[in-house]
Amino acid sequence: xxxxxxxxxxxxxxxxxxxxxxxxxxxxxxxxxxxxxxxxxxxxxxxxxxxxxxxxxxxxxxxxxxxxxxxxxxxxxxxxxxxxxxxxxxxxxxxxxxxxxxxxxxxxxxxxxxxxxxxxxxxxxxxxxxxxxxxxxxxxxxxxxxxxxxxxxxxxxxxxxxxxxxxxxxxxxxxxxxxxxxxxxxxxxxxxxxxxxxxxxxxxxxxxxxxxxxxxxxxxxxxxxxxxxxxxxxxxxxxxxxxxxxxxxxxxxxxxxxxxxxxxxxxxxxxxxxxxxxxxxxxxxxxxxxxxxxxxxxxxxxxxxxxxxxxxxxxxxxxxxxxxxxxxxxxxxxxxxxxxxxxxxxxxxxxxxxxxxxxxxxxxxxxxxxxxxxxxxxxxxxxxxxxxxxxxxxxxxxxxxxxxxxxxxxxxxxxxxxxxxxxxxxxxxxxxxxxxxxxxxxxxxxxxxxxxxxxxxxxxxxxxxxxxxxxxxxxxxxxxxxxxxxxxxxxxxxxxxxxxxxxxxxxxxxxxxxxxxxxxxxxxxxxxxxxxxxxxxxxxxxxxxxxxxxxxxxxxxxxxxxxxxxxxxxxxxxxxxxxxxxxxxxxxxxxxxxxxxxxxxxxxxxxxxxxxxxxxxxxxxxxxxxxxxxxxxxxxxxxxxxxxxxxxxxxxxxxxxxxxxxxxxxxxxxxxxxxxxxxxxxxxxxxxxxxxxxxxxxxx
Amino acid sequence: xxxxxxxxxxxxxxxxxxxxxxxxxxxxxxxxxxxxxxxxxxxxxxxxxxxxxxxxxxxxxxxxxxxxxxxxxxxxxxxxxxxxxxxxxxxxxxxxxxxxxxxxxxxxxxxxxxxxxxxxxxxxxxxxxxxxxxxxxxxxxxxxxxxxx
Numbered sequence: 001x002x003x004x005x006x007x008x009x010x011x012x013x014x015x016x017x018x019x020x021x022x023x024x025x026x027x028x029x030x031x032x033x034x035x036x037x038x039x040x041x042x043x044x045x046x047x048x049x050x051x052x053x054x055x056x057x058x059x060x061x062x063x064x065x066x067x068x069x070x071x072x073x074x075x076x077x078x079x080x081x082x083x084x085x086x087x088x089x090x091x092x093x094x095x096x097x098x099x100x101x102x103x104x105x106x107x108x109x110x111x112x113x114x115x116x117x118x119x120x121x122x123x124x125x126x127x128x129x130x131x132x133x134x135x136x137x138x139x140x141x142x143x144x145x146x147x148x149x150x151x152x153x154x155x156x157x158x159x160x161x162x163x164x165x166x167x168x169x170x171x172x173x174x175x176x177x178x179x180x181x182x183x184x185x186x187x188x189x190x191x192x193x194x195x196x197x198x199x200x201x202x203x204x205x206x207x208x209x210x211x212x213x214x215x216x217x218x219x220x221x222x223x224x225x226x227x228x229x230x231x232x233x234x235x236x237x238x239x240x241x242x243x244x245x246x247x248x249x250x251x252x253x254x255x256x257x258x259x260x261x262x263x264x265x266x267x268x269x270x271x272x273x274x275x276x277x278x279x280x281x282x283x284x285x286x287x288x289x290x291x292x293x294x295x296x297x298x299x300x301x302x303x304x305x306x307x308x309x310x311x312x313x314x315x316x317x318x319x320x321x322x323x324x325x326x327x328x329x330x331x332x333x334x335x336x337x338x339x340x341x342x343x344x345x346x347x348x349x350x351x352x353x354x355x356x357x358x359x360x361x362x363x364x365x366x367x368x369x370x371x372x373x374x375x376x377x378x379x380x381x382x383x384x385x386x387x388x389x390x391x392x393x394x395x396x397x398x399x400x401x402x403x404x405x406x407x408x409x410x411x412x413x414x415x416x417x418x419x420x421x422x423x424x425x426x427x428x429x430x431x432x433x434x435x436x437x438x439x440x441x442x443x444x445x446x447x448x449x450x451x452x453x454x455x456x457x458x459x460x461x462x463x464x465x466x467x468x469x470x471x472x473x474x475x476x477x478x479x480x481x482x483x484x485x486x487x488x489x490x491x492x493x494x495x496x497x498x499x500x501x502x503x504x505x506x507x508x509x510x511x512x513x514x515x516x517x518x519x520x521x522x523x524x525x526x527x528x529x530x531x532x533x534x535x536x537x538x539x540x541x542x543x544x545x546x547x548x549x550x551x552x553x554x555x556x557x558x559x560x561x562x563x564x565x566x567x568x569x570x571x572x573x574x575x576x577x578x579x580x581x582x583x584x585x586x587x588x589x590x591x592x593x594x595x596x597x598x599x600x601x602x603x604x605x606x607x608x609x610x611x612x613x614x615x616x617x618x619x620x621x622x623x624x625x626x627x628x629x630x631x632x633x634x635x636x637x638x639x640x641x642x643x644x645x646x647x648x649x650x651x652x653x654x655x656x657x658x659x660x661x662x663x664x665x666x667x668x669x670x671x672x673x674x675x676x677x678x679x680x681x682x683x684x685x686x687x688x689x690x691x692x693x694x695x696x697x698x699x700x
Numbered sequence: 701x702x703x704x705x706x707x708x709x710x711x712x713x714x715x716x717x718x719x720x721x722x723x724x725x726x727x728x729x730x731x732x733x734x735x736x737x738x739x740x741x742x743x744x745x746x747x748x749x750x751x752x753x754x755x756x757x758x759x760x761x762x763x764x765x766x767x768x769x770x771x772x773x774x775x776x777x778x779x780x781x782x783x784x785x786x787x788x789x790x791x792x793x794x795x796x797x798x799x800x801x802x803x804x805x806x807x808x809x810x811x812x813x814x815x816x817x818x819x820x821x822x823x824x825x826x827x828x829x830x831x832x833x834x835x836x837x838x839x840x841x842x843x844x845x846x847x848x849x
Contacts, residue, residue: 184755512750
């Protein structure tokens with residue numbers, strides 16, 4: 001009996017998980033008979049089995065629901081929202097009874113006559129007339145609904161599973177752990193064999209290697225689940241919110257088949273539900289407001305999941321009112337999350353991320369749907385707990401996008417083992433873009449701007465950090481040759497200098513203990529073939545920690561010292577010969593280049609340089625700029641939409657943050673005026689003047 | 701019967717500097733000779749590193765640092781492996797002594813003048829023939845909030 005009950009519960013749970021989704025789908029597409037049939041079958045199966053198991057209460061409810069569904073099937077009733085609502089209520093009750101059954105092995109006591117009566121209304125002939133009476137409105141509503149919806153978004157049909165087996169999850173987890181141990185063991189063997197030239201073990205160990213790899217990937221696949229399984233509840237939630245608030249909301253889900261580790265799907269579920277709720281409740285405006293703004297009456301929430309560079313990306317996008325950054329700033333200051341000075345000087349992007357700070361909630365009015373104290377900080381901590389990252393962007397009036405990035409799996413990754421200051425570290429291969437050998441020449445080519453070191457990687461300047469410095473490891477390798485590990489994290493590239501790259505191997509990610517976890521720059525640790533424990537570097541966190549990250553800066557990592565009242569600008573200081581220094585706002589600068597003076601040519605009386613396969617017009621920043629053969633000049637490249645031009649200077653001096661306060665207005669062309677920068681009176685370059693000169697030069 | 705079992709604790713004794721400490725025997729998983737550890741740069745100062753115990757990663761705690769007892773370099777170190785919150789820790793100590801029974805009536809209160817850190821970590825003192833034994837609470841010992849950055 002117990003086994004029968006267990007099977008019944010498991011089977012019902014499967015049926016029900018699809019049911020909410022299908023019912024909401026049916027409401028949108030009442031003519032879909034296959035959908036209706038599958039709903040009917042699910043309820044019918046539950047009814048049939050519980051009669052057999054003697055579960056009277058469950059049988060009663062499911063029987064009544066089945067009868068209503070039968071009316072729908074035969075066309076006596078139309079699938080209008082009111083009927084669907086009542087059936088959903090019955091489904092909720094069925095779920096409740098099932099969960100009670102699971103914990104107490106018996107049906108809970110209770111009276112369902114109200115719900116049964118509600119359902120039976122739809123069965124009586126009089127109510128049949130009522131149904132016909134409201135028929136007209138239903139059809140109209142459906143027509144509107146169909147018109148508002150692009151016809152292309154055809155929901156993916158759930159495919160039936162023909163040959164599958166139900167396996168206990170703890171068994172899968174322990175298989176995964178065992179595979180992890182096997183990988184470590186294999187690594188030990190591989191290392192032993194590699195030490196001997198002519199080992200009899202070589203061939204069997206090779207075999208072991210291959211089989212282990214295959215076994216590991218097969219076990220990994222057993223744990224993979226489509227992201228869509230975390231989405232099952234969402235259509236229902238959105239529908240309920242829409243009904244309750246009188247809004248029109250359409251939930252579009254793409255990439256539901258994208259697979260990821262079961263553990264991650266689970267970790268995603270609550271944050272996702274929370275954010276979709278937020279979008280529906282706070283993001284999407286009411287129909288009247290949307291009309292007044294000239295937006296389509298139906299608000300849209302788009303869920304999109306896809307693979308990108310060893311990660312799974314899940315985006316939640318809505319076309320609602322967006323987030324008011326000023327409001328975010330105000331609340332953050334009010335709740336003591338940031339100081340007023342910091343809040344006012346941080347960029348909008350960064351201010352927006354304050355919503356992820358503990359104790360923050362933007363809902364002005366707390367409705368009973370969302371805003372129940374569980375905030376975005378929980379979302380972020382849940383995501384970060386599994387090694388993911390979350391970011392938010394918003395355009396006021398146009399909507400809001402939350403982007404969640406998750407690793408594919410938590411367990412086994414391919415990695416690069418490097419050495420820095422005599423210690424070994426592992427880098428996740430997925431975030432490594434390339435390796436560059438740094439000889440003494442290349443090392444000296446690393447420029448320092450203020451305290452950021454920049455490496456010229458082909459056409460871009462990439463911030464670099466020395467791993468030993470970033471981790472404050474005392475001794476440095478004395479070697480002349482280093483390796484630059486170019487990493488990608490978030491949207492930005494940056495380099496990490498290490499002493500040497502030792503090896504690349506598959507490693508098992510092990511969590512680090514709680515006392516060591518407070519350091520944010522590790523993704524975990526692993527045990528190498530020789531038994532050594534090695535820390536796994538999280539390049540993105542390291543970048544944030546060392547301040548080289550420019551795109552996805554976590555607000556928690558930002559500590560700006562006392563800031564003056566006005567917003568400071570980053571100013572680029574450069575020398576123009578005779579020890580004179582000028583400044584230009586860094587925000588206008590596209591790139592900095594070092595160009596040998598010999599490559600600067602004259603064409604029609606104007607300076608040009610061959611640059612990226614075309615000619616870049618150059619203008620010297622004043623007559624004192626010297627071009628000495630055999631030396632290089634710095635060129636500040638500006639971009640004006642389609643065309644670029646460069647201002648040639650002698651050298652780049654520094655970047656300073658300073659409030660640009662022009663104290664003396666320029667007496668000569670090419671100069672905006674003079675300001676006190678870094679304690680010295682400095683002329684500020686007028687970029688538009690040079691732009692005109694450079695353009696004029698090209699035309700003539 | 702049950703009350704007695706609760707009261708009479710057996711404790712594993714170990715020495716850090718000149719001070720002897722005791723841990724409930726039930727909290728101790730094993731005692732091993734000191735293992736080589738991998739450094740965890742930037743971690744809290746009491747984290748001596750991570751070590752590999754038969755395929756499991758164990759956080760090593762420098763008990764000299766944790767208890768703020770100055771270290772003398774010549775000691776032969778031992779690791780007392782304890783489990784707390786499902787996680788393994790190796791307490792790096794100078795010497796491991798006997799397992800002693802501590803009947804409840806021998807357990808004395810902490811002196812009120814004991815400094816804050818020890819008062820937070822220790823639960824009581826026992827007078828032994830060769831000096832005082834300070835009993836340690838594992839959870840409090842490994843509570844991050846009282847560790848130095």
